[in-house]
Amino acid sequence: MSSSGDMPRTTDSVGAAVDAFRRGQPVCIHDAADREGETDLVYPAGAVTPDAVARMRNDAGGLVCVALGNEVAAAFDLPFVQETIDHPAAADHDLAYDDRSSFSITVNHRDTRTGITDTDRALTITALADAAADPAGTDFAGTFRAPGHVHILRAAPNLLADRQGHTELGIALAEAAELPPAAVVCEMLDDETGEALPPAAARAYAERADIPYVEGAELLDRFD
Numbered sequence: 001m002s003s004s005g006d007m008p009r010t011t012d013s014v015g016a017a018v019d020a021f022r023r024g025q026p027v028c029i030h031d032a033a034d035r036e037g038e039t040d041l042v043y044p045a046g047a048v049t050p051d052a053v054a055r056m057r058n059d060a061g062g063l064v065c066v067a068l069g070n071e072v073a074a075a076f077d078l079p080f081v082q083e084t085i086d087h088p089a090a091a092d093h094d095l096a097y098d099d100r101s102s103f104s105i106t107v108n109h110r111d112t113r114t115g116i117t118d119t120d121r122a123l124t125i126t127a128l129a130d131a132a133a134d135p136a137g138t139d140f141a142g143t144f145r146a147p148g149h150v151h152i153l154r155a156a157p158n159l160l161a162d163r164q165g166h167t168e169l170g171i172a173l174a175e176a177a178e179l180p181p182a183a184v185v186c187e188m189l190d191d192e193t194g195e196a197l198p199p200a201a202a203r204a205y206a207e208r209a210d211i212p213y214v215e216g217a218e219l220l221d222r223f224d
């Protein structure tokens with residue numbers, strides 16, 4: 001796996017990212033040039049406020065998803081959704097950048113109305129973090145309805161040893177910060193081109209916003 005490698009690192013990016021997560025702050029994670037080649041804005045799920053959802057819509061622009069650790073997802077019977085769809089479109093799950101996606105089902109908290117507003121999504125997301133902190137004490141079906149407006153992503157069973165997506169990188173960061181295995185990811189898109197925001201532009205955004213920027217390869221070196 002190669003990183004963008006466009007600048008020498010003089011600081012401890014991984015340490016800064018772990019510290020930010022521990023304080024409930026976001027980080028920018030670029031997976032790899034030879035994978036999605038995307039930078040996601042990533043939050044610890046328990047810290048997501050309506051303002052944070054607004055920031056993801058406005059500054060990132062991709063899908064707002066909650067990555068959950070594999071054991072948590074298993075405790076709630078949350079499947080990899082392509083394994084559950086009985087439709088020809090799901091028969092050949094041919095991704096350009098990985099063996100399979102991490103998509104599970106979509107949910108809304110039962111106390112939401114439409115589920116899409118910043119307030120509704122923040123409620124669903126923080127409740128998912130609470131659920132990840134205490135699977136045994138959570139009535140998942142009593143708390144959430146499906147389908148909804150928050151995409152759940154299920155991390156691979158052996159995390160980074162199995163898969164090196166933002167799903168697994170976000171969960172690894174949450175674990176390193178000693179937080180529940182729940183991280184929100186949202187792809188950063190370029191308003192000019194509609195394509196993935198190039199790494200240099202994502203890094204410039206991170207510097208302007210005082211958010212740590214970290215390469216997937218740096219996280220893999222530290223956590224693998």
Ligand SMILES: O=C(CO)[C@H](O)[C@H](O)COP(=O)(O)O
Nearest residue numbers: 040063065102165166167168
């Ligand atoms: O597909 C996605 C959900 O919007 C994103 O690209 C996100 O980055 C998580 O996926 P992955 O774990 O494959 O990187």
